[in-house]
Amino acid sequence: MVQIVCPNVEKHSVKMMEELHRMKQENDHCDFTIQVGDDVYYTHRNVLSAGCAYFKAMLKHDTKESREGKVVLKGVDSMCVKSCIDFIYSGKFEIPDEKINDLIHVAIMMQLEDVKQAVSDVLEGSLNVENYFSTRNVADMYGLDAVSTRCRAFFLENIVKISNQPEFGIVEKTSILNFVKSEQFKLCEEEKLTLLFNWVEKNRKNQEHLCEFLEAIKFDEVSPAFLERVLETNLVISNDLGLYKLITGHLLKASKASQKTNEEIGKDELIILFDDEANCIKSFNPVTKKVEKFHDEKFKNLAHFSAISLDSYIYVLCGNKSVHRLNFQTKNSKWERKKDMICEHGTYPRVVTSSGLLFVIGGSFPKATSVVEVFTPPLNQWIQLEDKPAAICFTSLVSLNDSIYCIGGIGQDEVIVSSFCRFTPSSSEWVDLDPMRYAVSYSGVVAVEQKIFVIGGMSGGRKKVNSVECYDVTSAQWTSLSSMNACHGRVCAYHIGKCIFAVTDGGTPNAIENYDISQDKWTVVKPKVDKCCRIYKSAFVKR
Template sequence: MVQIVCSNVEKHSVKMMAELNRMKQEKDHCDFIIQVRNDVYYTHKNVLSAGSDYFRAMLKHDTKESREGKVIFEDVDFECVKNCVDFIYSGKFKIMDEKMNDLLHVAIMLQLEDLKHTISDILEESITVENYFSIRNVSDMYGLDAVLSRCRVFFHDNIMEISNQPEFGNIAKIDILNFVKSESSELSEEETMTILLKWVGKNQNNEQHLQESFEAIKFEKISPAFLEHILESNLIISNDFGLYKLLTGHLVKALKRPDKTKEEIGNDELIILFDDNTDCMRSLNPITEKVGNFHDEKFKHLKPFGTISLDSYIYVLCQNKSVYRLNFHIKNSKWEKLKDMIYDHGQYPRSVSLSGSIFVIGGSDPKSTSDVETFSSYANQWLQLKNKPTAIRYASLVALNDSIYCIGGLQDGVQVSSFSRFTPSSSEWVELEPMRYSVSGSGAVAFDQKILMIGGWRGFYKRDKVECYDVTSAQWTSLSSMHACHQYVSAHYIDDWIFVVTNVEASNVIEKYDISSDKWTVVKPEVDQHFIIYGSTCVKM
């Protein structure tokens, strides 16, 4: 009886493959050459046949390659061929990020199924906004179903960022319609419409599908201000009578919606407070005056910063020109890094929103500047505008009608009472009747053709004074003073109230102004003793 004794089979196999790999590297007993243009690689027929169905078929029969001991490849990358052969010998291969598509092509050509599946797994886990289109295209070309499935999920979860990519216009109509009709999307209807307009803007052939796509939009959830902005600024809509008529009709309906009750306003509009200690955001309900947690995502980037909200986003503008935003309508959203500002506006960049864009004017400590720039949230792009005639820092900014008002501040280290108006559509700066006092670091808010200047610094002293400018009469008047002095103020207009929040102060005192009665009351939010308000903005939920 013959008995077969097994040693460590796995160890023996590994040793044999290592020895064959060494023989390949040293060209020992090699009997087959792989040539790619001027590069050659020495190998063994039996190893190639054992590891690749492609080579097995080639070398099993009396082919030219089998007789000559040589195969010539033309339209492939030599490093990728070498990598695939090394995989046959050792089961290992080099990850070549910049050549992963070429490597997959060679692996499929040589019928290396294990390598194909391994590359597929790597692609599935490495999808980013930047490489989404290249991975999706190669997966579609080679039928990588698992990767395509992952691409569909990634597209759904990251479509806002993907829409900024140049290839976005090549997305198929069916994919866009599936996104618009999806009940699981966490994007607002305004964001969905913005994405559709980007899709058409990057490929005019998609315009024929826009009206069909708009039919799936829930226009009752879109604000009149957004519709007005689209009708005024988007050339795709203004040049298409049918689309213009459609959106105008929805705008008329939106303007006829009943006004919200005060309870609804409290649930709809919130003041967002940044906590300097924990980097968290808290929400202050203007009706109940209660403070609650707002979003799980902390802002852990560079301080100091300025903050502003626009549509569904909170924007943070940092002193190193960097800009971040967070979609507060999406529960698990993360802070997104946007394009840097063109200029350095110092600490706490002063900003204001107007007609769907953000404007930054002048600077703050230690930067005094006349630079003016604007950010288009739809194009993710900063543009230089006409400079302010004089350099300024710690000026107060407020938007009203189609203009931006720049008030007070420091010029050459001296507080000023200057009052100027900038109209972006004409790039025109106009000097107006100055304030009666020179101030800096004040809060500014506009309502009913009036502008309020609140608190700030006069000389070395904090102020409790409130000045009102009537745009119609071009006159300054004084209103009731606040209960306390406030500087570095953020002011927020909500219905018939104005809320004043002092930033970078441990007092956490907020004051509330009743416009109808010209009276101030103190709001003391219930927060823990370590909470310090670093900045604030107002959002619409």
């Protein structure tokens, strides 16, 4: 017997497959139909049996499908069934990306391992940030081990980019914590923060874990520019005042650490006096008792205002809602216009600093208001918070233990009140506390350790008073202290060293009084003044 071998067996096999495929397409000698919904595909029993274990088992025995020459497939995609039939005939198939999941299902049902492997190869090769989650889901659902392994490696390599995908919120807490705490992934702290905020933004239920995860962040390695960008754009932070305050605090620390001051002047604790007579800014040194020129900038072009210092700046908040600041650490600095307040707060907005932010509460002349708003200096941004329960005018504010205490003032009925309440910015919660013994407005208030001192102010009939009260936060008790030597109406109080200094708006430096806390004793300071000075406003600075 002579064995004759075709010169090109491979070419012959390909030609045979192409011819069989043509016969299927033209329904030539077809003897078996596959129906999916309204679609009918004509095939050949012998080809199906030779190329597919599923059909081989079906057609080998005396089954209903074998007898009738027909099978109806349910719960499968028609296009994917056609692709699998094409593969049996030709070894090739086409399928849209969105049908990959359905194709894997049909290939597994038909026991077409080559199709399953081909799809696995395609999934691995086309894996990217956008399709990561859908690919991982297909791999996990159908046991594509090689694809699952590739997905895990891809996740580790690209987690920051993947965190921008909508499905990122479903990632397990343990995986996120591992990335934040572990050093092996070589993520910088800014990338870790991006990861965390994206994780919460994509699934708000994850927010309950955020503060815990933030404890693992080394904020000293995060740039101020990054924190500013996060505060400006991140919805998670803007909708959570406590978180907003936390990130802002870190931003202020970072800004201070990176700030390079030009021509710094010194490190003294001073009381700044806005001299209404000379239209200049002077300083009172509590140690030397000297009053002298502090800065060249004028202030008469500013409207009625209140003044306060924060970090290296003196801020003035004007009756026309405008806000200005001056860098007192730098010579030749100029007033810088900042973003206006959102609401009207009267001629002398009542302002206090807390955790690096400016809080304005209530109003002043001509009316009471319940509005509360907060300013973030690095972002130049005001946000209106929940209103105070009762409108108030000319109240006094002091910050202690991350809370703001609101003391006295004039109520909506134009009656001076003795009210005393606490506002917690992180929760926007207001709590009424035991009232003062006397009803006063425009008092000087200052916190020393766990005590709040309320000094002077105005009583009924616009009468100036010299009374002094002290509230012990620990015991929640009010105590009357020694009165000042003179009555003072619009008082600002500052804690310097072991003493409290009381300065009267509209008064002169000669009206400044010094309170020795340990001796419960007031003394008129009698500072050294070269020229007449009328104090319009004052503020406390460290330089």
